[in-house]
Amino acid sequence: TSAAAAVKTPTLHPHPPNVNQLDSQRKDWSNRYELYNALSELCLRFPTVEPTSEPLEVTVDDKSDTSVTITWRPPKTIPANSGLDGYTVEITKEGTEDWKAANEDLTVSCRYVIKNQTTGDRLLIRVVAVNPGGRSPPATIADPVLVKEVGARPKVRLPRFLRQRYVKKVGEKINLVIPYSGKPKPVVSWLKDGEPLDSKRANIRTSDRDSILFIRQAERADSGSYEMCVKVDDFEDKAAIIIQIIELPGPPASIKIVDVWGFNVALEWTVPKDNGNTEITGYTVQKADKKTGDWFNILEHYTRLNATISDLIMGNTYTFRIFAENKCGLSEECAVTKGEATIVKEVIDYKPTPFVEHDFTEAPKFTTVLNDRTTTVGYSTKLLCSVRGCPKPKIMWMKNKMILNNMDNPKYRMISTGGICTLEIRKPGPYDGGEYVCRAENTLGKVDTGCKLEVKSKLLW
Helix, strand or coil, X not given: CHHHHCCCCCCCCCCCCCHHHHHHHHHHHHHHHHHHHHHHHHHHHCCCCCCCCCCEEEEEEEECCCCEEEEEECCCCCCCCCCCCEEEEEEEECCCCCCEECCCCCECCCEEEECCCCCCCEEEEEEEEEECCEECCCEECCCCEECCCCCEEEEECCCHHHCCCEEEECCCCEEEEEXXXXXXXXXXXXXXXXXXXXXXXXXXXXXXXXXXEEECCCCHHHCEEEEEEEEECCEEEEXXXXXXXXXXXXXXXCEEEEEEECCEEEEEECCECCCCCCCCCEEEEEEEECCCCCEEEEEEEECCCEEEECCCCCCCEEEEEEEEEECCEECCCCEECCCCEECCCCCCCCCCCCCCCCCCCEEEEXXXXXXXXXXXXXXXXXXXXXXXXXXXXXXXEEECCEECCCCCCCCEEEEEECXXXXXXXXXXXXXXXXXXXXXXXXXXXXXXXXXXXXXXCCCCC
């Protein structure tokens, strides 16, 4: 540095220095010591600059007969005090270690076209990130890249119904036809959960236009993620197929009677140990009377793990069982309660009240009284009234306070039926008019009702 250059080295003399020369040397060494301290503080103030980590996911994006286009992602770690200046793309032919930079200047983009290459060459390609701290570790494409234009990129044309989970039952056949395209003919490969397919379980038949996955009888072990890959040179396309093989579930793990009260029973149970490789959609609860032993459904497609069974019959003893249900149907086996639930008949201490006979006796009372009437000589007429009473009242008719009698005077006819009292006067004459009274009498009393009868003579023309 300029400060270091300004420091002068003391001159050595053959003869012993005098006092002035010693003072000058002491000043020079003092200046050197101060300069050393200043440089040390400056180095501590500015820490060491480090390079970035390697770029990520370097892949071939496109090719032609004379160029290769690559893409990548920025490094995971970029120091905050140094940043990132750009990238250098380096290439070499397969079998050599003579790496050369494909770009003269640093590129800041994560995409670069390597031009002016020879058709048919196989290149090794790597990308290095550069910053003030230096070069990062290189990120290299694993396989050599063939400089040759691809006729048509590979493409898996996955049917729409396979873009979601593909569900089959145990024992059913799986036959999936998956078309693909690419030129020249792509290389097709299959994986299951990241591992090669077991040829004993699955057969693959590949033609020029499609690939077929065939399983004669599906088992639960065939469930998993199947990946089909089509590759042309350095380009590839993948499609994942999720296959789920299901079967009937097992019975609920346990069931118990929690409580019995009144006409109700509370039940609880736990989920099956085996759900059939799919979710449990519900439960079916059944009951059986100990007398008959016949089972009847109480709840169907029930989703909870507890239930209250109501409206049971008093005095009966019940047993309960539960089936689990999934997309395949009801479980073949069921969970049955170990104990029984008895609906106890409630004992009622009935104390009837003593019977008190109703007293129906009452004094006579006219419910319909006699009304005044007018009649014509020679035309029979009737006087009507109604009476009630217990014991049955005795009926007596009077005219002008004189008692009438059927036997003494056949002109009058007295009838009493069902409480209706009738006095019929046959062909009345002018002297039959007057005041008529009907009297009802029993042991509790008597009562009268009366009216006036007017008899008019016939008109003579």
